[in-house]
Amino acid sequence: xxxxxxxxxxxxxxxxxxxxxxxxxxxxxxxxxxxxxxxxxxxxxxxxxxxxxxxxxxxxxxxxxxxxxxxxxxxxxxxxxxxxxxxxxxxxxxxxxxxxxxxxxxxxxxxxxxxxxxxxxxx
Numbered sequence: 001x002x003x004x005x006x007x008x009x010x011x012x013x014x015x016x017x018x019x020x021x022x023x024x025x026x027x028x029x030x031x032x033x034x035x036x037x038x039x040x041x042x043x044x045x046x047x048x049x050x051x052x053x054x055x056x057x058x059x060x061x062x063x064x065x066x067x068x069x070x071x072x073x074x075x076x077x078x079x080x081x082x083x084x085x086x087x088x089x090x091x092x093x094x095x096x097x098x099x100x101x102x103x104x105x106x107x108x109x110x111x112x113x114x115x116x117x118x119x120x121x122x123x
Contacts, residue, residue, distance in 0.1 A: 002035045002038060003035070004022055004025070004026075004032055004035040004036050004039075005035065005036075005038060005039050005042065005047055005051070007021065007022050008022060008039060008046065008047050008050035008051060008054070009044065009046060009047055010046065011046065012046070013045065013046065013049055013084055016050065016053050017046075017050050018050075019050040019051075019053035019054040019057065020053075020054070020057055022036065022050075022054045023053075023054040023055075023057035023058050023061070024057075026054065026058055026065070027058060027061055027062050027065065030065050033058075033065060033066075033069065036051060036054060036055065037051070037055075037069055037072060039051025039054075040052070040072060040073075040076045040080075040085075045082050045084075045085075048080065048082055048085050049082055049084040049085050049088070051085075052076075052084070052085045052087075052088035052089055052092070053088050055069075055073070055088070055092055056088045056091050056092050056095075059091075059092045059095035059096055060095050063095050063096050063097070066092075066096060070096060070098070070102060073089060073092060073093070073096075074102065074105055074106055074109070076089060077089040077090070077093070077106065077109045077110075078109045083116070083118040083120045083121045084120065086113060086116070086121045087120050087121050087123070090110060090113055090121070093106050093110065
């Protein structure tokens with residue numbers, strides 16, 4: 001596990017842990033973004049959720065940094081079983097400029113979230 005993801009580990013899903021601090025690190029050092037994005041592939045729910053939280057913060061402050069990561073974000077939005085991760089991903093897409101093609105892919109996912117089994121995702 002890389003140093004960025006180590007900072008996101010531990011605790012429970014009710015806490016954002018160091019996700020905000022990690023987001024700040026990535027904004028200051030964009031070359032670390034690939035390390036953060038590895039968190040979406042983790043089997044550890046805590047790391048996936050906090051990765052999504054950090055990426056959400058980045059999307060609000062400097063969404064341009066995520067341009068090369070949009071396909072990965074779209075993939076995980078349609079496949080991640082963790083409600084907390086899907087919730088953050090929904091917010092991320094509201095902050096990113098999407099091409100027509102990306103929008104055609106994302107909209108059905110987001111509409112599906114409106115029927116999600118958890119109120120967190122539906123919100």
